[in-house]
Amino acid sequence: MGEIAKETIKVLEQYSPNEKVDILHWATNLTFETIGRIGFGYNFHLLDDRNAEVHPFIDAMSYCLKTSIQRFSQASFMKRLPLERNRRFDRSVKLMHTMRISVIKL
Numbered sequence: 001m002g003e004i005a006k007e008t009i010k011v012l013e014q015y016s017p018n019e020k021v022d023i024l025h026w027a028t029n030l031t032f033e034t035i036g037r038i039g040f041g042y043n044f045h046l047l048d049d050r051n052a053e054v055h056p057f058i059d060a061m062s063y064c065l066k067t068s069i070q071r072f073s074q075a076s077f078m079k080r081l082p083l084e085r086n087r088r089f090d091r092s093v094k095l096m097h098t099m100r101i102s103v104i105k106l
Contacts, residue, residue, distance in 0.1 A: 001034065001038065004030070004033055004034055004037065004047065007033075007047035007048075008026070008029075008030050008047055010047075011026070011047050011048075011049065011050050012026065012050075014049075014050040015050065028058070029044075029046035029047060029052075030046075030047070032044050032046060032055070032058060033046050033047050036103070040103050040104060042103045044057070044058070046058075056095055056099075057095065057096060057099045059092075060091075060092035060093075060095045060096050061092075061096060063088065063089070063092050064089060064092050064093060064096070067085065067088075067089050071089070
C-alpha cells in the first residue's frame with residue numbers, strides 16, 4: 001500500500017497550488033487501485049499520470065449504477081427496446097463480466 005500512497009502523492013504533486021483538484025475523482029482512483037492491486041493483483045493504471053484515462057471498467061460501472069435507478073422504475077418492455085441507452089447498458093454489463101473473469105480467476 002505504501003507504493004500506492006507514493007503514486008497518489010506523485011500525481012497530486014502535478015497540480016499547481018492554485019489549481020482545483022477533483023478529490024472525488026482521485027478518491028475513486030485511489031480506491032480502485034487499492035482494491036485492484038491488493039485484492040486481485042490488477043493495476044488499473046489510474047495513478048500513472050494526472051491525465052490518465054478513466055478505466056473502461058469504472059466507466060461501465062458508473063454508467064450502470066446511474067442507469068439502474070432509472071431502469072428499476074421503467075416498464076420491462078422499455079429495457080428491451082433497441083435504444084442506445086439499452087445497448088450501452090448491455091455492453092457495460094458485458095464488459096464488467098469479462099473483466100471480472102479475467103481479473104478474478106475462479
